[in-house]
Amino acid sequence: MIDFTLTDEQEALRDLVREFATREIAPVAPKLDEEQRHGEEIVEKYFEIGFLHYAVPEEYGGAGLGTLEGCLFNEEVGAACGGVACTLGGNTLGLTPLFIAGSDELKKELLPPHTEGPNLAAFCLTEAGAGSDAGSMRTTARLEGDEYVINGTKGFITNGSVASLYSVFAMEDPDAGNRGFSAFMVPAGTPGIKIGKKEDKMGQRTSDTREVSFEEVRIPARYRLGEGLDGFKIAMMTLDESRATVGAAAVGIARAALEVATKYAKERVQFGKPIAGHQAIQFMLADMAMKVNAGRHLCWHAAWLKDTGKGNTMESAMAKCFCGDIAMEVTTNAVQVLGGYGYMKDYPVEKYMRDAKLHQIYEGTNEIQRLVIARGLLG
Ligand SMILES: Cc1cc2nc3c(=O)[nH]c(=O)nc-3n(C[C@H](O)[C@H](O)[C@H](O)COP(=O)(O)OP(=O)(O)OC[C@H]3O[C@@H](n4cnc5c(N)ncnc54)[C@H](O)[C@@H]3O)c2cc1C
Incomplete structure (x- = not known):
């Protein structure tokens, strides 16, 4: 049976986001675009109406909604401003490695503080020399006692300067190529994280795009994601x-x-x-x-x-x-x-x-x- 009918709840949520995007995003989008600003006030308001962390499971403080709801919301936000959709979507993107591969303990540790406020996450995979070919990344992670030490520079990172939590991909075994890197969660504010200048972009100028460097950044070993799953x-x-x-x-x-x-x-x-x-x-x-x-x-x-x-x-x-x-x-x-x-x-x-x-x-x-x-x- 094929049914394209949204449930009453999905329609109501979609209408809420449409109304929000029409009222709060579309009118300010040209100015934000001109100023190349990601609009933290929009992020705050989106958080207040309960949509910023829509994809975070309920037990960790989010709304626990699915990918279809994500599509409904993103279409509405995208219609108002593609760059704002990128900023808000960047949050879900940055958290998804944790949803997929984080232990229950790690989710309990990192997600509730994140979902308590208008916090953004960022997904750090790309590097200057490793775009489509992620396996050629140079960022490294080495285990020292009960800590991982991360070194390297990620490029074109959405929410780079405004994220409070980064998912970071770093090579543990350079000889293994694609199979040699792992995923880590790195809280912003960890010593050694350096934020580069804002990229001056053609479009989606209402999203923040930066280089993010990690210089001897030490994180607890439990922040490595994925029992038996490679990065x-x-x-x-x-x-x-x-x-x-x-x-x-x-x-x-x-x-x-x-x-x-x-x-x-x-x-x-x-x-x-x-x-x-x-x-x-x-x-x-x-x-x-x-x-x-x-x-x-x-x-x-x-x-x-x-x-x-x-x-x-x-x-x-x-x-x-x-x-x-x-x-x-x-x-x-x-x-x-x-x-x-x-x-x-x-x-x-x-x-x-x-x-x-x-x-x-x-x-x-x-x-x-x-x-x-x-x-x-x-x-
Ligand atoms: C504004 C912006 C925001 C971004 N946000 C993020 C982010 O939040 N996190 C993140 O990790 N990354 C982010 N990226 C990086 C983005 O994912 C990469 O730019 C993209 O994957 C391409 O990599 P590249 O730019 O190095 O291009 P390259 O990989 O150098 O590709 C250049 C060209 O070669 C083509 N090409 C490469 N390999 C092949 C192949 N095997 N076959 C055919 N064609 C090929 C490509 O399609 C492209 O046309 C962002 C980029 C931009 C511009």
């Missing part, structure tokens, strides 16, 4: 979980662009009629609507697989890849529908287009997603 596995399982919700944020950006383009096409008159009366514009809008819907369904399916305990590696890669690509296409066409006005900052579509681009790059580029999908197909 690569934990990182890949984390990304399987997050890619559906990241795809949903891209759907949100595309949906917002479609809405602006549709409204504009009905109002803008050329050659004596609204441009919506020209078939070329109608076809563009029709294609945009088709892709937004298709993207949403891919995300929901990948989320449903996850929430019902089924494997979703290939489907979440499809959701992330397709939605990143259609967000880029739909926002580009929205600029086209608005003509020269679309190119100006007076309308939001140029920001949507800049924000959409990142969806083809982070959480694994879309080339890497295609490799994952091909691997799923070919075995």
